[in-house]
Amino acid sequence: AQSVAQPEDQVNVAEGNPLTVKCTYSVSGNPYLFWYVQYPNRGLQFLLKYITGDNLVKGSYGFEAEFNKSQTSFHLKKPSALVSDSALYFCAGVTGGGNKLTFGTGTQLKVEL
């Protein structure tokens, strides 16, 4: 069975500080992993993906994520948070070649001044 876990419902960080949003996965085969961001009453916006290759993936808006096979993790990071980064973040995964994305439960990021 495939699963993606986001252990934190909410993450609070001060503007300018680094942020991390955690994600672990349990996906059979070679995982394709994604991060999406959702602003209120909006659809999901793609941030970045890991398919193969370098474990460190750089994405939109200064976000990056590191694929760690031994820890089955794909944490989202940003060196310096902005208030405008406050949103709901979803990690998702699928087995390579598979059809259905499995989503984590989402993490609400709140960046405060």
Added chain:
Amino acid sequence: GAVVSQHPSRVICKSGTSVKIECRSLDFQATTMFWYRQFPKKSLMLMATSNEGSKATYEQGVEKDKFLINHASLTLSTLTVTSAHPEDSSFYICSGKFAYEQYFGPGTRLTVT
């Protein structure tokens, strides 16, 4: 990038009526489209997978007679909520699959009064 639109963005309907939501891939052909439902501050729940020219595959617990899905062309899928009730009020999001990625629409807020 690949763009998916949804129409309408918001709809209010009376209990017992039906409402149709359109999902269009604007700049790519999506042989597979997905319909999700999202409750407030919750993750996305996959309702069904829609393949062009064939019947949709519904997830367990989703009533196929209530949530009618049609995928008549490579760029259009529709979700019709039949005989809507207040408990059907939700945020509905579609996505189109291209290669190994899904591209999400902006969502439709359905309110049933």
